[in-house]
Amino acid sequence: MQRIGVFVCWCGSNIAGTVDVKAVAEALKSEPGVVYSTDYQYMCSQAGQDLIVQAVKDNNLTGLVICSCSPRMHEATFRKTAATAGLNPYMVEIANIREQCSWVHKEMPIGTEKAIILGKAAVAKVNLNTPLTPGESPVTKRALVIGGGIAGIQTALDIADAGFPVDIVETKPTIGGKMAQLDKTFPTLDCAACILTPKMVDVAQHEKIRIFSYSEVAEVKGFVGNFDVTIKKKARFVDETKCTGCGDCVDKCPMKKNPNEFNMGMDNRPAIYIPFAQAVPKVATIDAGACTMLKKGKCGLCSKVCGAGAIDYTQKDEFISEKYGAIVVATGFNVISMDKFDEYAYNQSKDVITSLEFERLTNAAGPTAGKLLRPSDGKHPHKIVFVQCVGSRCENCAEKGKEYCSKICCMYTAKHAMLTRDKYPDTDVTVFYIDVRTPGKNFDEFYRRAVEEFGVKYVKGMVGKIVPEGEVLKVQASDLINNKQMHIDADLVVLAAAIEPDKSARPLATMLTASMDTNDFFTEAHPKLRPVESPTAGVFLSGACQGPKDIPETVSQAGAAASKVIGLLCKDKLLGNPCIAGSNELMCNGCSSCERVCPYGAITYLDKEFRMPDRTTKIRRVASVNPAVCQGCGACTVACPSGAMDLRGFANDQIMAEVDAICK
Amino acid sequence: MQVKEYKPLIVAFCCNWCSYAGADLAGNNRLNYPADVKIIRVPCSCRVNPMFILRAFQRGADGVILCGCHPGDCHYTSGNYYTRRRMAMLFSMLDYLGIERERTRVEWVSAAEGAKFAATMNEFVEAVSALGENKRLEDLRCKR
């Protein structure tokens, strides 16, 4: 049986004005478990707290009921008081007789009656309170960044600069991501490579950063502060420690006709290749599907020319296990497939290209060395049509496009149009749009310059059909403002294709038990207040894996994610919230209902052996809650039909007792 | 002889992060609502087990209202979405058994909506008062 002390606060006249505090203290004296009851002017004052501490000592109290202001105001205060008095802080319950009683009711008898009932409910609850201690778990002071684009690079640099080791896992042979493929960046028109490649070098040279290129995350176990991750290093058949990146092997390789991914397949690369000159790590990789040595055992030229002796045809996939305290997802985006957009003739004509392909066409390191030439015949195009929102904002075409706005297309299209007019003033450039969205610093000014200074023609309306006819592309479109149909014979059409999360994101989310929205973008822990954290503790979000973003936004989010990671890794131990769920194994059915509603992936299942009444043993699947991950929402407790799952601090019997006390 | 005025008994379950804070804000702004409303604090609306609601009715509550964060704003990201389904199904069942619909309600009240909290409680108390005492759940089994 508990020995409960009741402390009724006047809060000056805030409570005492409409609640007869003495009557409340008196009425609660006769409640079960209550051995002491008093009132005081300001319970939260030092004198009030001293009074509580003294009363605990004098009366050997085991639980406290404070009838005062909202627990959101002073629950923490009174928990500390309880701790001072030698009680477990969670043996305190607050009856909110100010915000939810004296301040909203005007008449003394009514206020007093309600305050007594609220006090009774708190007493009934405290009778069932049990001491709670927050769980502790250690923190592995190392971070994993999944994805080596600008988001991952920035996050890794920021974390490493704070002194924590970071590993980057990148599935491609080099880090750099999409930004490495870009020519110029809006709205400043500085060159993407000039600002990105120094950062890539910083990453390579940073003593706290390790790069696992051409690698994937194979398995994730554990929880915040204590992740166990298995990384699969795919065989690249080149010893990274020996390769100097000289490129002799690349020049000598006879298998030269393989689509070059880095140039969006617009030119070819050999079977052994370095994606681009500034690649990090600058190490060759053999495309096993294209290499005759690996396929048929014939050739071996690269091995012969390699002065460093780095070629190793026997290399196997390698699995590396490492522990991490925090994981940052920076898996980025891809351009959606244009296969289903027959109306734009993407698959029929080489001269219908996506904006990312256009980016490579205008890039000095691209397939045309920066000259804007038609992919089909290498001629200079004189009439270019840009089509915006291809697959974006597709409300009724979910099977081929996306419902959301891809956000970056308006700006890069303006950039492309402007740069084309700048370099090739004889070119006629028309942009078809639904809306031009320019909410960003200097964005609208940039767009207006494209129109006003560079003479880009913007037409509000969508392109209905593109038909390749001989050398030209017949573009049929509608001009909504002038309400007429337009026909343009274009030399080149550029589609601002929607962007979507990388395909690797979905299986990764499953491994991390991090939630995703219907578009496979990672969801944040709170859309406004915790935008760089995933609901899964210890998993953070950086860049376009969370939603479409341009480079400045990506970099700022990357920095924010890094600061959250640093905040976590700074701690030696993580203190959990003790008010968490727990499963009574004897009653658990192992049915998985609780696991399915848990927003944090805190519930796992174990096969446990139980002794049955007839002395046989039985192995049953039972739920187990990870205290470091559970946040204490209680969703699982209601999903559980047997009532095996309960929430500490808000237990079934406690809430029932409150209901009973109120309804008595 | 004075006839005692009928006072309904209302149990309100409020989530800690939005609705309980909304109720506190109603207090801060001194927005009155009937004292018949007694609030029970829960971490999230999804903590409310249908058994708690039935228990309240069993012990004499005339109305039960459940308040949580607006959909999309749940502190735990998805708790209130489960609440929405669970309560929709439970209340529909009570309705099917012939229990008055007005006795149960779910309302989303944010921490900033003190006025909405008070207005909701005023409305709810009025609606339940109009029905009078909750006898049907008690009587469902006893033929009179």
Added chain:
Amino acid sequence: MQKITREQLLDRAVALLSDGTVNSVLGWQKGEFDYDVTPHIFKSADELKEGFVWNDFCYANFSKYLVLKTDRIEGKLLVFLKPCDTYSFNQLLTEHRFDREKVYAIGVGCEGMVDVNKLKAAVDGISSIEATEEGLKVTTIYDDEPTVVAIENVLLERCVNCKSKKHVAYDELMGEEGEIIDSARFDEVAALEAMTADERFAFWQNELSKCIRCNACRDACPACTCENCVFNNPNSGVETKAPVTSFEEQMFHIIRAYHVAGRCTDCGECSRVCPQNIPLHLLNRKFIKDINECYGDYQAGEEVGMRAPLVDYTLEDLEPGEVLNRRGEDA
């Protein structure tokens, strides 16, 4: 009359026992009377030949037995499953309630099972029953001419409104595969919904007042497989054996149906076993109908691993008020 014969099933069971595929057989055993067929675990071919039956009275849904029996026996258990039983089978697998590896399931085609109460109401003093092409040939203790009762007239409610002749799980199928049926099983629920609140209240008051709280509905239900039911748990706050207040009946029936909402396959065992003939399936079906209408068609047990509607959500779900008032203010 069932298309598959007892001998076909028996031969197969004996063969599987003798070749060691299974160690025991969960089948139906003849009871005191022809109509009280009971589930039994047969351990040998001799035992099977002696007691195994397959007829129009094999209504018991075996799925639930697997939870209790599979880890009590050595080796594999052969189980016969009617189409409707297979849904419960899958649902229990979804909830990890038994080990699939320990079961060899034979899907058995079903022509509908007889409601013993309907038969007894049709013929008084039954002494023996024989299945014939024309129907059930019932002999009575009164020594008069045997009566032939058409099976359509005495089918169980769940068979009248059969939802599927298709098996959704089995290792081996005996008989032809059927189709999922677009049955009229929600008509009764819809009729109740169309009543006024007062009428519904009167209907349920009449029905629920019959409850004797024997727990048969819970004990037969293949979804109610909790290790420890909340109604048996003194710490749950709702433990009730002998009801103290009438309300506890309410609580029991609402919570029982709520706990299986989204998991109930509508197998109809609750209503079949109710000694007071309370149409309990109308509570379960109300949840199924609501779920179908509000969250999209969902048949529990259709596939293993499906996510039950009450442990799922969409951002666009209806508000509870909208669900309540979707047919107008008060229908």
